[in-house]
Amino acid sequence: MDKDIIKLAHGSGGKEMNELIKKLGFSYRGRWQNFDDDSATFEIGKKHEQLVFTTDTFTVTPIFFPGGNIGHIAFSGTVNDLLMMGAKPLGLSLGIVIEEGFPKEELQEIIGTIKAISEKTKIPIVTGDTKVMEKGKLDKIIINTSGIGIAKRLLAEKPIPGDKIIISGGIGEHAIALLSKRFNYETTLITDSKPLVEEINSVKCMIKVAKDPTRGGIAAILNDISEKHNVGILIEEEKIPMKEEVKNVSEMLGIDPYELACEGRFVCIASKENAGIVEKKLKQFNKDAGIVGEITDDNKVILQTILGKRILSMPSGRIVPRIC
Amino acid sequence: MDEKIILNRYIGKIKSDAKKLGRIVTIMEICGGHTNTIMKYGIRDLLPKNIRLISGPGCPVCVTTQFDIDCMIEIAKNVPVATYGDMMKVPGSNSSLEDAKANGAKIFEVYSAEEVLELKKNNPSVVFFGIGFETTAPMTAFLLKKKICVYSAHKLVPPALTALLDGDVRIDGFIEPGHVSTIIGTKPYHKIKIPQVVAGFTAERILRAVSILVELIAENKDIVINGYPEAVKEEGNTNAQRMLNEYFKVVDSGWRGLGIIPKSGLEVKDGNLNAKIKYKNIIKEVPPPKKTACRCGEVLKGLIEPAECPLYKKACTPEDPKGACMVSAEGSCAIAYKYGR
Numbered sequence: 001m002d003k004d005i006i007k008l009a010h011g012s013g014g015k016e017m018n019e020l021i022k023k024l025g026f027s028y029r030g031r032w033q034n035f036d037d038d039s040a041t042f043e044i045g046k047k048h049e050q051l052v053f054t055t056d057t058f059t060v061t062p063i064f065f066p067g068g069n070i071g072h073i074a075f076s077g078t079v080n081d082l083l084m085m086g087a088k089p090l091g092l093s094l095g096i097v098i099e100e101g102f103p104k105e106e107l108q109e110i111i112g113t114i115k116a117i118s119e120k121t122k123i124p125i126v127t128g129d130t131k132v133m134e135k136g137k138l139d140k141i142i143i144n145t146s147g148i149g150i151a152k153r154l155l156a157e158k159p160i161p162g163d164k165i166i167i168s169g170g171i172g173e174h175a176i177a178l179l180s181k182r183f184n185y186e187t188t189l190i191t192d193s194k195p196l197v198e199e200i201n202s203v204k205c206m207i208k209v210a211k212d213p214t215r216g217g218i219a220a221i222l223n224d225i226s227e228k229h230n231v232g233i234l235i236e237e238e239k240i241p242m243k244e245e246v247k248n249v250s251e252m253l254g255i256d257p258y259e260l261a262c263e264g265r266f267v268c269i270a271s272k273e274n275a276g277i278v279e280k281k282l283k284q285f286n287k288d289a290g291i292v293g294e295i296t297d298d299n300k301v302i303l304q305t306i307l308g309k310r311i312l313s314m315p316s317g318r319i320v321p322r323i324c
Numbered sequence: 325m326d327e328k329i330i331l332n333r334y335i336g337k338i339k340s341d342a343k344k345l346g347r348i349v350t351i352m353e354i355c356g357g358h359t360n361t362i363m364k365y366g367i368r369d370l371l372p373k374n375i376r377l378i379s380g381p382g383c384p385v386c387v388t389t390q391f392d393i394d395c396m397i398e399i400a401k402n403v404p405v406a407t408y409g410d411m412m413k414v415p416g417s418n419s420s421l422e423d424a425k426a427n428g429a430k431i432f433e434v435y436s437a438e439e440v441l442e443l444k445k446n447n448p449s450v451v452f453f454g455i456g457f458e459t460t461a462p463m464t465a466f467l468l469k470k471k472i473c474v475y476s477a478h479k480l481v482p483p484a485l486t487a488l489l490d491g492d493v494r495i496d497g498f499i500e501p502g503h504v505s506t507i508i509g510t511k512p513y514h515k516i517k518i519p520q521v522v523a524g525f526t527a528e529r530i531l532r533a534v535s536i537l538v539e540l541i542a543e544n545k546d547i548v549i550n551g552y553p554e555a556v557k558e559e560g561n562t563n564a565q566r567m568l569n570e571y572f573k574v575v576d577s578g579w580r581g582l583g584i585i586p587k588s589g590l591e592v593k594d595g596n597l598n599a600k601i602k603y604k605n606i607i608k609e610v611p612p613p614k615k616t617a618c619r620c621g622e623v624l625k626g627l628i629e630p631a632e633c634p635l636y637k638k639a640c641t642p643e644d645p646k647g648a649c650m651v652s653a654e655g656s657c658a659i660a661y662k663y664g665r
Contacts, residue, residue, distance in 0.1 A: 005423070005426045006426070007422055007423075007426050008422075009643065016643050019643075182435075183435055183436075184435075184436055184438070251525070254357065254360070254653055254654070255653070305365055306327055306328045306331065306365070306527070307328075307331055307365040307366060307367070307370060307527060308365065308366040308369065308370065309366070310363075310364065310365075310366055310663050310664065311663060311664030313661075313662055313663070313664060316641075316642045316643055317413070317642050317643065318409070320408075320409040320410050320412075320652075320653065321409070321435065322356075322357065322410070322652075322653055322654055323384055323408045323410055323435075323455075323456055323459075323460055324356065324357065324382070324383070324384050324456055324457060324459050324460065324501075324503055324654060
């Protein structure tokens with residue numbers, strides 16, 4: 001079989017992508033650290049502050065979806081990656097590649113979205129670039145955003161057994177809203193995409209680690225946390241917040257809701273002492289927020305179902321609905 | 325919490341009924357959707373030792389032969405092809421449709437008839453690769469009605485059940501597929517002389533089906549129970565059946581692992597819309613499939629567990645599948661892999 005070409009699975013945020021990145025093997029890192037995390041970090045000044053830097057490229061079909069457009073996720077995605085490290089975002093760059101023939105009106109709407117969130121969050125777009133490519137050379141539009149921020153304390157503390165895992169709201173809503181256009185079903189769900197500035201700020205001093213479950217969903221980030229910190233995780237399935245509609249559509253399509261992307265949720269870890277307050281604070285923003293599990297001393301991610309325990313594995317391949 | 329009590333009640337009932345059997349009984353769940361629920365909840369581990377659940381051939385892409393995939397890859401090199409996303413990664417003899425696509429072949433993933441009709445506007449010669457059982461075949465029939473050229477690898481479930489009963493595994497009861505049964509109804513199962521329960525896809529539905537089957541087996545009652553009455557009617561979906569009769573003829577068909585099963589496939593009636601006839605010159609050049617170490621065939625017949633295949637988790641993984649059962653979310657090997665079994 002032909003293994004020397006890039007396939008779609010390499011961009012799905014699961015195993016294939018991780019292996020590809022490992023294989024590319026950038027070895028020179030200078031003084032940068034945490035390059036395998038949401039953002040890389042660089043210690044500056046005498047107060048051990050950290051410069052935090054991240055980049056992300058966004059392609060999505062369709063570019064307009066229930067509750068938002070590619071602009072929402074391009075801005076929020078990068079801001080959230082900075083926030084997950086504990087940083088205060090300082091500014092973003094915006095690179096846009098557009099297909100010839102793209103309607104100006106749609107571009108204006110996307111840019112308008114980005115401007116509105118930028119003004120609301122007081123995080124400026126400080127530099128940018130625009131390119132246009134010949135019709136047919138790309139699918140409508142690709143957006144890249146990079147961001148820098150400053151962190152006084154990085155959210156990179158090793159969790160210990162007994163620490164609690166908290167989710168900031170219901171999972172899978174973004175993906176189910178987006179997939180409704182692809183698979184022709186009606187849904188009342190809208191994207192959950194949002195910058196998590198206020199949510200993170202309200203709990204930042206009480207949490208050890210935070211991660212946003214974008215591609216690969218909570219299955220991917222829980223496995224990431226387990227691998228990076230060499231700890232086990234036990235999640236109680238019944239406690240995972242999930243709207244009935246997400247549950248039903250996932251069941252109908254035969255896809256795993258734990259692998260579905262969110263664009264405005266995060267999972268964080270807090271000591272047992274702090275977990276209750278973190279949960280309470282996060283409930284002020286989203287009533288579905290709650291403690292869903294804890295850190296254990298093995299190295300597996302385990303889901304406690306209503307009948308027994310099972311492994312929650314790292315997603316692999318693309319999300320493909322069942323056909324039977 | 326209520327659900328937990330109900331589930332435990334079923335398990336308790338199965339345990340006490342199983343004691344009366346005095347032997348090991350084997351129940352096969354036909355559908356990959358059932359296998360998924362069984363693995364997800366670890367249902368096999370919760371059952372008494374003398375109740376064995378084995379997985380059957382009910383995964384649409386898994387039973388598609390390597391030869392059909394090789395043919396489609398060759399056709400795709402010449403004309404645009406549309407098929408389900410699940411099909412893309414299934415290995416043929418040398419490559420998959422996904423490889424062919426990455427190398428430049430025009431292959432489109434679709435999930436509805438409308439998408440194929442839309443594709444036809446810019447790709448008038450598009451060929452639809454129709455795979456799956458009675459569930460997906462009606463959509464293909466609709467495409468034939470709309471004059472879309474089709475390569476049919478569609479299969480029928482009841483003849484496979486009969487073939488399985490004549491095979492090497494002693495099967496005491498079937499959990500019949502929920503979705504297939506919405507189309508064919510429960511009537512075709514009455515010809516098969518073994519206890520059968522049509523089931524939905526929740527843990528509760530499956531445990532209930534097992535519980536009923538254990539009772540039927542104990543009492544030697546070869547009857548069919550409809551355990552999914554909210555979706556399945558005795559006569560099935562007669563409109564869909566009519567469409568199938570109008571556009572397809574029933575033929576002998578090759579199943580991966582099971583070989584040729586008499587009258588178990590659907591072939592396009594109209595020669596002008598039948599890709600196997602239209603592109604016979606391309607198909608003629610496709611060599612017979614190579615033999616591999618993959619034991620998908622035995623997995624599909626319930627003869628071995630995925631872990632008993634020498635390639636499982638070693639050479640064969642979801643990222644680089646060697647056999648079809650490792651590809652689909654309905655394939656036994658992919659399911660076992662995902663749930664760490």
